[in-house]
Amino acid sequence: MGTTNWELLWPKIWTALLQTLQMVTIAMVLASIFGVLLGLVLYSTRPGHILANKFVFALLNGVINVIRPIPFIIFIVAIGPLTRAVIGTTIGTNAAIFALTIVASLSIARIVENNLVAVDPGAIEAGRAMGARPLRILFTIVVPEGLGALILGLTYMMVALIDATAVAGLVGGGGLGDLAMVYGYQRFDSTVMLVIIVFLIILVQLAQYGGNALSRKILRRG
Amino acid sequence: MASKSNVLDQPVQPLNDAAGRDEMIRFENVSKIFDSRGERVQALKDVNLSVARGDIFGVVGYSGAGKSTLLRTINGLEIPSTGKVLVDGADIGALNGKQLSAARQNIGMIFQQFNLLLSRNIFQNIAYPLRLAGVSKAETKKRVYELLDFVGLGDKAKAYPEQLSGGQKQRVGIARALANRPAVLICDEATSALDPQTTGEVLDLLKKVNREYGITILLITHEMDVIRKICNKVAVMEGGTVVEHGGVYEVFSDPQAPVTSRFVSSVLDHRPGTEAIEHIRKTHRGQLVQIEVKDEGSSDPFLSRIARKRNVDFNIVYGGVNELQSRVFGSLTVELLGSGPDIELALDDLAQVAEIRKAG
Ligand SMILES: Nc1ncnc2c1ncn2[C@@H]1O[C@H](COP(=O)(O)OP(=O)(O)OP(=O)(O)O)[C@@H](O)[C@H]1O
Ligand SMILES: [Mg+2]
Numbered sequence: 001m002g003t004t005n006w007e008l009l010w011p012k013i014w015t016a017l018l019q020t021l022q023m024v025t026i027a028m029v030l031a032s033i034f035g036v037l038l039g040l041v042l043y044s045t046r047p048g049h050i051l052a053n054k055f056v057f058a059l060l061n062g063v064i065n066v067i068r069p070i071p072f073i074i075f076i077v078a079i080g081p082l083t084r085a086v087i088g089t090t091i092g093t094n095a096a097i098f099a100l101t102i103v104a105s106l107s108i109a110r111i112v113e114n115n116l117v118a119v120d121p122g123a124i125e126a127g128r129a130m131g132a133r134p135l136r137i138l139f140t141i142v143v144p145e146g147l148g149a150l151i152l153g154l155t156y157m158m159v160a161l162i163d164a165t166a167v168a169g170l171v172g173g174g175g176l177g178d179l180a181m182v183y184g185y186q187r188f189d190s191t192v193m194l195v196i197i198v199f200l201i202i203l204v205q206l207a208q209y210g211g212n213a214l215s216r217k218i219l220r221r222g
Numbered sequence: 223m224a225s226k227s228n229v230l231d232q233p234v235q236p237l238n239d240a241a242g243r244d245e246m247i248r249f250e251n252v253s254k255i256f257d258s259r260g261e262r263v264q265a266l267k268d269v270n271l272s273v274a275r276g277d278i279f280g281v282v283g284y285s286g287a288g289k290s291t292l293l294r295t296i297n298g299l300e301i302p303s304t305g306k307v308l309v310d311g312a313d314i315g316a317l318n319g320k321q322l323s324a325a326r327q328n329i330g331m332i333f334q335q336f337n338l339l340l341s342r343n344i345f346q347n348i349a350y351p352l353r354l355a356g357v358s359k360a361e362t363k364k365r366v367y368e369l370l371d372f373v374g375l376g377d378k379a380k381a382y383p384e385q386l387s388g389g390q391k392q393r394v395g396i397a398r399a400l401a402n403r404p405a406v407l408i409c410d411e412a413t414s415a416l417d418p419q420t421t422g423e424v425l426d427l428l429k430k431v432n433r434e435y436g437i438t439i440l441l442i443t444h445e446m447d448v449i450r451k452i453c454n455k456v457a458v459m460e461g462g463t464v465v466e467h468g469g470v471y472e473v474f475s476d477p478q479a480p481v482t483s484r485f486v487s488s489v490l491d492h493r494p495g496t497e498a499i500e501h502i503r504k505t506h507r508g509q510l511v512q513i514e515v516k517d518e519g520s521s522d523p524f525l526s527r528i529a530r531k532r533n534v535d536f537n538i539v540y541g542g543v544n545e546l547q548s549r550v551f552g553s554l555t556v557e558l559l560g561s562g563p564d565i566e567l568a569l570d571d572l573a574q575v576a577e578i579r580k581a582g
């Protein structure tokens with residue numbers, strides 16, 4: 001305590017920051033792709049929607065409902081066997097990214113579904129009345145009309161991901177959260193912890209700011 | 223000659239020749255039952271109607287009468303449970319997805335809440351149906367500006383819907399509905415969200431659409447004033463059925479069903495109700511008589527003629543005369559003053575030239 005060796009620490013913080021960014025970015029990109037696809041399927045297979053399909057909807061809906069409430073710290077360990085099968089190992093940054101991607105995909109799927117369901121039915125009806133076919137309505141009306149709110153939802157997801165990476169240390173994924181645990185919690189070095197917390201706050205703020213700006217640009221309101 | 227009919231009428235006669243060539247929309251025994259979670263609602267019961275090419279046909283009724291459901295069967299947003307709807311000769315219920323899509327491009331629709339796409343600017347909103355129809359970029363641009371000029375929004379191409387007033391949004395809605403030069407325009411309470419002034423402007427625009435492009439318009443409303451202002455034909459709905467239909471002049475001047483009378487008196491209050499009669503009675507003790515004023519095309523000054531001849535006096539105590547479809551009609555309630563026998567003779571004379579009814 002008090003005798004923090006910053007010369008030794010800065011490179012560690014730097015490495016951890018890069019690891020966090022790497023995990024968040026890769027997981028976010030992958031999860032956005034899978035999540036948006038799943039969300040579109042979830043939305044369009046809902047009862048009464050364009051590709052209404054009880055079986056597909058119930059399956060997806062069920063999987064999401066089962067997995068989402070599991071705390072990430074338990075989930076990342078619990079899917080170990082699957083991680084090994086896909087990534088080849090249960091430890092390291094890639095293993096952490098795998099778990100993060102799965103959880104984020106399911107969350108994003110739900111966010112996408114919720115935002116698309118909220119799109120004004122009047123806009124969809126206008127599309128039908130103009131002669132647009134279902135898929136066309138989905139991609140040229142439902143998605144664009146829901147996009148502004150969707151970006152806000154994705155921003156929220158990004159912040160949640162930064163949060164979740166803190167647990168990645170558990171499987172040797174590294175990152176800022178891991179470093180904070182090692183120095184702040186195990187070695188009682190509150191200065192280091194404080195520095196890391198400041199970094200995390202800045203990261204979250206940047207994500208939030210970027211998301212808000214993008215969403216405003218898309219909503220073109222105000 | 224406008225046909226006028228009541229409840230349980232016979233199948234509708236095509237307004238023109240046997241092939242129905244001048245018929246634009248035809249409802250044949252259309253019924254619709256909604257079945258949501260065990261609750262059955264019969265929204266339409268055996269509706270028969272015929273809308274001629276070039277009509278501005280109004281459907282009026284109270285909330286829940288089935289107006290929207292009826293309107294939505296025209297472009298297949300609702301499919302009748304039984305019966306069929308023919309638009310420009312095509313049986314809408316029998317079309318497959320692709321054909322229905324094409325048919326819808328021939329049927330413009332505008333909405334009470336406008337239903338514009340908020341993520342697109344005005345240009346893009348109006349261009350949307352053109353892109354659907356596969357119109358080229360250059361042609362689209364030309365057409366959109368043409369339409370913007372037509373609806374009087376030439377300077378709003380780059381604006382977003384949220385920056386427009388309700389009346390302007392509905393103008394965009396109209397431009398969008400006209401983009402593919404449809405034969406029919408259907409309007410679901412298109413002016414119900416607008417103030418009276420703006421309502422008038424939008425109705426004028428609809429009239430212009432009908433006049434300049436010859437587009438057949440079918441609109442639904444719960445405001446009789448809308449019917450009075452622009453329609454030439456009207457149908458009155460109640461409980462999923464059409465209780466009365468015919469020319470606007472005929473229906474307004476001689477309503478048959480009670481619900482029609484209520485609607486007519488909501489805009490034209492020519493006949494005194496019992497309260498008004500009681501009030502009139504306080505000062506006027508003579509014989510009260512209601513004289514229906516119809517457009518007879520004659521210039522007989524019958525009131526003063528009969529007054530002189532029978533030596534009676536007329537005192538107008540209530541009434542009004544309106545112009546509708548370029549014809550006048552109304553009702554005057556007059557008090558007859560004179561001797562008993564003279565009044566009887568005057569009443570006989572009046573009955574010769576006008577429809578009269580003793581009042582009070
Ligand atoms: N999709 C639906 N599912 C179940 N019932 C419906 C549906 N659409 C309409 N109805 C019912 O059918 C009846 C007629 O409704 P409709 O919307 O056609 O009336 P309306 O005359 O347009 O009324 P308003 O003036 O309030 O718009 C109502 O009882 C309504 O509740
Ligand atoms: Mg309605």
